[in-house]
Each structure stands twice: as structure tokens, then as C-alpha cells.
Amino acid sequence: MMYTAPMASIKTIWDFQSKCHEGVPILMFHKVGRCPAAANMPRMYVSPAHLNKLMDLFHRKALRSISISDALEGNTRRKNCFVISFDDAYEGALIHALPIMKKHGFSAIVFIVADLLGQRNNWCHGEDTTMEPLMTRTQVEEWLSAGFEIGAHTLTHPRLTSIPLLKAKNEIAGSKRKLEDLFGVPVRHFAYPWGDYNSAVMDLVEEAGFRTACSCDPGVVTNGVNRFRLPRFDTDERSVRSFSTYKLAYLSDDFKNLAARGMRAAGSSLEAARLKFLTW
Numbered sequence: 050m051m052y053t054a055p056m057a058s059i060k061t062i063w064d065f066q067s068k069c070h071e072g073v074p075i076l077m078f079h080k081v082g083r084c085p086a087a088a089n090m091p092r093m094y095v096s097p098a099h100l101n102k103l104m105d106l107f108h109r110k111a112l113r114s115i116s117i118s119d120a121l122e123g124n125t126r127r128k129n130c131f132v133i134s135f136d137d138a139y140e141g142a143l144i145h146a147l148p149i150m151k152k153h154g155f156s157a158i159v160f161i162v163a164d165l166l167g168q169r170n171n172w173c174h175g176e177d178t179t180m181e182p183l184m185t186r187t188q189v190e191e192w193l194s195a196g197f198e199i200g201a202h203t204l205t206h207p208r209l210t211s212i213p214l215l216k217a218k219n220e221i222a223g224s225k226r227k228l229e230d231l232f233g234v235p236v237r238h239f240a241y242p243w244g245d246y247n248s249a250v251m252d253l254v255e256e257a258g259f260r261t262a263c264s265c266d267p268g269v270v271t272n273g274v275n276r277f278r279l280p281r282f283d284t285d286e287r288s289v290r291s292f293s294t295y296k297l298a299y300l301s302d303d304f305k306n307l308a309a310r311g312m313r314a315a316g317s318s319l320e321a322a323r324l325k326f327l328t329w
């Protein structure tokens with residue numbers, strides 16, 4: 050997607066573990082589900098199968114998911130902890146990701162576009178060939194009753210630095226008010242649509258009563274981090290696949306898939322080379 054900020058992703062489990070020692074990494078997911086062949090933004094997707102493998106790996110490495118509030122708490126550096134976040138509140142986060150996270154004892158926050166419950170990511174209209182359904186009010190209630198957290202992602206997903214300040218104020222404060230009224234829980238955390246912010250927008254988030262705001266800037270949460278510019282790591286299918294512990298399993302899966310598609314070694318050498326590159 051056309052984020053204004055450059056995004057970083059974590060490529061290997063060793064890389065991830067070292068980030069968990071430097072501070073607390075916040076992972077950012079968008080769509081969870083099988084990526085349709087027609088998708089022109091495949092980076093937005095993570096498949097449930099690969100998400101499950103990733104969570105399983107984190108679990109086996111004794112890594113723990115914590116809330117954003119916990120990541121910021123206290124003076125001691127939190128080791129082996131990370132935060133899971135989902136932007137936009139696609140229903141795949143509830144249907145596919147929530148059971149996987151629960152199974153591994155993990156939790157997450159979902160950042161909701163407050164005026165678009167039950168609709169699609171229509172802010173990408175004309176850009177995204179596979180717009181996906183967003184959670185309905187009932188689905189958000191299910192998310193909350195599972196003990197998971199919600200945060201705000203404006204009312205309509207605008208680029209906050211490109212609209213008049215008064216409008217930005219309404220998008221930010223309005224989304225907090227609306228979600229708190231609808232769901233009766235405090236909404237403490239915000240995420241900038243498109244990772245787009247400036248100091249005026251950061252001030253509006255603070256004035257609205259939020260405790261933190263997530264950006265798409267690279268980095269980990271450490272003591273002294275600016276609470277209204279929390280860094281995050283993008284997590285798409287390709288980066289999840291490249292977690293090297295699984296490279297053999299993935300290679301064998303990939304070749305099975307190639308065989309199923311009837312691709313012979315001669316014709317598929319380029320594809321095989323590409324897959325090999327991806328999986329290493």
C-alpha cells in the first residue's frame with residue numbers, strides 16, 4: 050500500500066530475537082487470509098497457515114506478547130516480549146488470526162476505522178483490486194470479549210497531514226469518542242493511517258486523550274521513546290515466509306505446489322530460484 054513512511058520488516062527469527070533484546074518490537078499486520086491471485090497489493094496479506102507457523106515459532110522461542118501499555122511501563126527493559134497489532138480491523142484478524150493467537154497464549158490490539166465498521170477498505174478505492182471486509186460492530190464485540198484490545202485509526206482513514214487541522218482533529222478525537230461510546234471501553238491507543246503524521250498531528254492525538262500513537266517508522270520501543278511516534282515492523286507474507294527456521298519445510302511445500310501446478314524443472318527453474326531466494 051502507498052504508505053508515506055518507509056517500512057521495515059524483520060526477516061529472520063534471529064533478527065527478531067535480537068530486536069526483542071534491544072526493546073519491544075511492535076508487529077503490524079493488515080489482511081489475514083489467502084491472498085487472491087488478482088491482488089495487486091499482496092504485501093497486505095498474511096496467510097493463516099504462515100501466521101500460525103510464525104506464532105508457533107515465537108511460542109517455542111519463549112517470546113511473549115504484551116500490550117502497548119505494558120511495553121511502555123516501568124524502568125526495566127522488557128526482554129523476549131513483543132506487541133501484535135492489526136491495522137484497519139479486517140475481519141480476517143478476528144476469523145483467522147484471533148484463534149491462532151489464543152492458541153499460543155498471545156494477545157493483540159486492532160486499530161479500527163470508526164466510521165467504516167462492516168464496510169470495506171474503501172479508502173483504497175481504485176488502488177486495491179481486492180478490498181476486504183472490515184469487522185462489524187458485533188465482530189469487534191467478539192474481539193473484545195476474547196480479552197483483546199481495540200485502538201483508533203481515525204473515522205475514515207485520511208492522510209492526516211494533507212487535510213485541514215480542524216478536520217484532522219475531528220478524525221482523531223471523533224474516532225476515540227465514537228469507539229468508546231459504541232463499545233464502552235477506554236480507547237487509549239491510536240495508529241496513523243498510511244503511517245502519515247507530523248508534529249501538529251501528534252499534538253492533536255495527545256490533546257484527544259490518547260496515551261500513544263503507532264507510526265510505521267522502523268525501530269523498537271525502548272525507555273524514552275516518543276509515545277506518539279511508536280515504531281513498528283511491517284509483517285507481510287514474504288517476511289513471514291523468510292523466517293529461516295522454516296526454510297526446509299517451506300522449500301518442500303513450495304516444490305509440492307509447483308508439482309501440483311504441473312510445472313516441470315526446466316520451465317520452473319526461474320520460479321524455483323525465486324522461491325529459494327524467498328525462503329532463504
Ligand SMILES: [Zn+2]
Pocket residue numbers: 136137202206241242243
Ligand atoms: Zn490503515
